[in-house]
Amino acid sequence: MTTRKKEEISRRIREGTWVHVTGSRKNICQTEFFPLVSDLLASEPVQALGEYRHHIRTTRYQHCLNVAYYNYRVCRLLRLDAASAARAGLLHDLYHYETSGFSRRQPSLKHSHYHPMAALEAAEKLVSMNERERDIIEKHMWPVTHPRPKFAESYVITFVDKYCAMLEFLLPQPDIFRQRPHR
Numbered sequence: 154m155t156t157r158k159k160e161e162i163s164r165r166i167r168e169g170t171w172v173h174v175t176g177s178r179k180n181i182c183q184t185e186f187f188p189l190v191s192d193l194l195a196s197e198p199v200q201a202l203g204e205y206r207h208h209i210r211t212t213r214y215q216h217c218l219n220v221a222y223y224n225y226r227v228c229r230l231l232r233l234d235a236a237s238a239a240r241a242g243l244l245h246d247l248y249h250y251e252t253s254g255f256s257r258r259q260p261s262l263k264h265s266h267y268h269p270m271a272a273l274e275a276a277e278k279l280v281s282m283n284e285r286e287r288d289i290i291e292k293h294m295w296p297v298t299h300p301r302p303k304f305a306e307s308y309v310i311t312f313v314d315k316y317c318a319m320l321e322f323l324l325p326q327p328d329i330f331r332q333r334p335h336r
């Protein structure tokens with residue numbers, strides 16, 4: 154990709170007219186997925202996720218957007234509740250602390266067990282959710298956490314979350330910390 158093209162893409166992301174997910178060249182602003190989550194993307198708690206590094210090479214905002222998008226795609230393909238999968242996917246890691254050093258700060262807690270509950274609590278303060286959405290957020294770390302998911306969409310996110318983590322680590326990321334999240 155030429156430098157000029159990169160600069161153009163960066164400008165569009167800054168202005169919120171072009172929003173990407175890792176591993177796709179689509180402008181997701183122009184997909185049917187986008188209206189399902191645009192209110193959440195514009196909210197302050199979700200915007201604030203852009204301040205946190207996640208999976209080493211991206212931000213938590215980008216990771217949550219990636220999970221929301223791929224969750225939506227997989228659930229739509231499987232004729233599941235794709236709208237709930239998208240919204241809960243966006244909120245599944247809605248916590249506002251640095252992951253690194255968590256066990257030092259909270260020796261009695263495991264981050265892998267703690268953060269789904271923290272995300273669920275933050276999500277419930279932000280928006281009203283259905284039972285499926287709550288289950289998706291709460292169980293997204295299964296089988297590390299228990300009990301097992303109640304809904305098929307909650308199983309989907311356990312795979313999508315790991316798939317996105319792999320993509321985020323392996324694929325070159327744009328200059329993510331210089332971009333402002335979508336507004």
Ligand SMILES: [Fe+2]
Binds near residue numbers: 245246268294
């Ligand atoms: Fe998580």
Ligand SMILES: [Fe+2]
Binds near residue numbers: 245246314
């Ligand atoms: Fe995640």
